[in-house]
Amino acid sequence: MRTGDDVDTRTLAVTHPGEPGYQAATSVFNLAAPPEPAAAAVVRTVREIRDAIRFAEEEGLSVRVLTTGHAAPAALPMHDALLLRPEMDGAVEVDPRRRIARVPAGTKWGAVARAAAPYGLAVAHGSSPTVGVVGYLLGGGLSFYGRRTGLAANSVRAVELVTADGEPRRVDESSDPELFWALRGGGGGFGVVTAVEVDLFPAVKVVTGAACWPAAHAPRLLRIWRRWTLEAPAEAATSVRVLNLPRLPEVPPALSAGPILSVDGAVLAETADDVATAERYAEELLGPLRSVAEPVFDTWQTTAPVSVLDTHMDPADPVAVLGDHMLLDEFGDEGVDELLRVIGAGSGSPLIAAGLRQLGGAYAVPHPKGGALDHLSAPYAYSGGGVPGLTGTAEAITRHIGTVRAALAPWDTGRTVPTFVETHTQPQGHLSVEQVAAVDRVRERVDPAGMFRGDIMPSATALR
Numbered sequence: 001m002r003t004g005d006d007v008d009t010r011t012l013a014v015t016h017p018g019e020p021g022y023q024a025a026t027s028v029f030n031l032a033a034p035p036e037p038a039a040a041a042v043v044r045t046v047r048e049i050r051d052a053i054r055f056a057e058e059e060g061l062s063v064r065v066l067t068t069g070h071a072a073p074a075a076l077p078m079h080d081a082l083l084l085r086p087e088m089d090g091a092v093e094v095d096p097r098r099r100i101a102r103v104p105a106g107t108k109w110g111a112v113a114r115a116a117a118p119y120g121l122a123v124a125h126g127s128s129p130t131v132g133v134v135g136y137l138l139g140g141g142l143s144f145y146g147r148r149t150g151l152a153a154n155s156v157r158a159v160e161l162v163t164a165d166g167e168p169r170r171v172d173e174s175s176d177p178e179l180f181w182a183l184r185g186g187g188g189g190f191g192v193v194t195a196v197e198v199d200l201f202p203a204v205k206v207v208t209g210a211a212c213w214p215a216a217h218a219p220r221l222l223r224i225w226r227r228w229t230l231e232a233p234a235e236a237a238t239s240v241r242v243l244n245l246p247r248l249p250e251v252p253p254a255l256s257a258g259p260i261l262s263v264d265g266a267v268l269a270e271t272a273d274d275v276a277t278a279e280r281y282a283e284e285l286l287g288p289l290r291s292v293a294e295p296v297f298d299t300w301q302t303t304a305p306v307s308v309l310d311t312h313m314d315p316a317d318p319v320a321v322l323g324d325h326m327l328l329d330e331f332g333d334e335g336v337d338e339l340l341r342v343i344g345a346g347s348g349s350p351l352i353a354a355g356l357r358q359l360g361g362a363y364a365v366p367h368p369k370g371g372a373l374d375h376l377s378a379p380y381a382y383s384g385g386g387v388p389g390l391t392g393t394a395e396a397i398t399r400h401i402g403t404v405r406a407a408l409a410p411w412d413t414g415r416t417v418p419t420f421v422e423t424h425t426q427p428q429g430h431l432s433v434e435q436v437a438a439v440d441r442v443r444e445r446v447d448p449a450g451m452f453r454g455d456i457m458p459s460a461t462a463l464r
């Protein structure tokens with residue numbers, strides 16, 4: 001271990017390439033872009049973070065932060081940086097009366113959803129229980145509850161962080177409104193977040209699951225789904241994807257027999273009185289789809305809200321994914337045809353999963369107390385990716401990503417949601433020129449020397 005002169009050597013363990021602990025401190029969920037920082041440390045207390053910042057200053061390093069590395073390929077290279085991995089002490093604390101949870105940095109969404117559930121409360125988590133709370137919330141956050149609750153970033157009530165001066169701050173709309181605004185969607189680079197307070201909402205039941213058909217049925221199914229999205233209730237949010245799943249023991253054989261179309265999502269019932277309505281809403285989508293053909297796999301059911309953590313069937317273990325993302329305008333049946341031409345049956349797509357998240361509803365509504373990113377006006381989010389060596393070579397996947405991008409270009413808004421941007425080579429587009437300038441003014445105030453500048457998502461680019 002190397003430390004600066006007056007660094008607390010009792011607790012802070014900084015590791016360098018080749019040293020014990022470096023591999024663990026730099027491990028990431030998306031293996032496509034392993035970070036290679038000059039040094040790395042797991043930090044558990046504010047004191048350790050403060051010491052780490054001083055260590056970086058003394059060593060002439062910048063400071064970078066990752067929680068799980070789900071978004072590792074979206075982070076800029078960090079060769080001249082000290083990488084911090086917050087695993088802050090403490091547990092998720094739920095205040096059922098105020099309907100707020102305080103979540104220490106390092107926590108993953110599964111833990112928050114499970115802590116809220118005994119109180120009949122849910123949280124705007126994403127599709128995977130293993131995604132980190134902090135990166136997801138700072139980058140917007142698309143949830144299967146989002147058409148009802150809006151972007152997850154809007155549910156943040158306070159952010160606790162250590163800024164470049166080593167000071168711990170609790171930032172909310174009254175203590176520092178500019179920094180609170182910039183933190184939520186402003187692109188990162190403000191400091192090390194140590195905890196967040198996030199809104200919970202009532203949820204007694206959900207109707208949730210995934211239904212899958214051979215992709216040959218996709219042209220009819222996707223047309224029905226698209227028409228349903230135009231009038232869908234806000235309680236419902238879904239995704240449609242073409243999946244090319246490998247034959248693995250953990251994959252049901254019906255899902256690896258060839259390309260399949262999956263329709264998954266959730267319909268929220270906030271109270272016991274809402275359950276019958278939620279079931280009717282689900283049936284209005286699923287009935288017409290099931291009448292096209294019997295699904296080969298169908299898990300939709302009325303169940304406990306924590307089940308939404310498993311609905312999307314995301315990978316549980318680290319995997320290398322090369323992916324892409326666009327926010328799309330309404331595309332009509334012509335867009336359905338074009339999308340399926342490049343990812344559907346017979347397309348030869350090497351993408352393991354590619355498709356659309358349904359937006360609209362509360363996603364489209366600016367939030368009166370929102371941050372730099374508080375709504376998305378586009379109706380659909382495209383994302384797709386492949387696993388090199390499993391679904392094709394890296395070259396074939398990258399080439400096909402370009403093919404899909406060209407096919408969808410007529411409907412590409414040029415905008416993005418930060419949590420879905422898969423590579424730092426893709427300019428993010430979610431801030432106006434004025435917002436970029438305003439966010440930079442906040443950074444200049446809290447980090448005048450630019451210690452965290454490398455941690456800015458490449459998002460500080462103006463909308464086209």
Ligand SMILES: Cc1cc2nc3c(=O)[nH]c(=O)nc-3n(C[C@H](O)[C@H](O)[C@H](O)COP(=O)(O)OP(=O)(O)OC[C@H]3O[C@@H](n4cnc5c(N)ncnc54)[C@H](O)[C@@H]3O)c2cc1C
Binds near residue numbers: 138
């Ligand atoms: C399987 C899978 C499913 C997903 N599902 C969804 C989904 O349903 N909805 C959705 O919106 N997104 C989803 N995502 C994307 C995910 O939300 C982003 O990758 C998000 O950035 C993950 O946050 P993290 O903290 O785990 O990631 P990391 O890669 O660790 O962090 C991402 C960025 O957040 C910042 N950051 C993280 N922690 C801190 C901290 N403590 N202090 C300061 N900055 C920090 C850093 O700038 C970092 O570069 C999914 C990703 C995967 C791989």
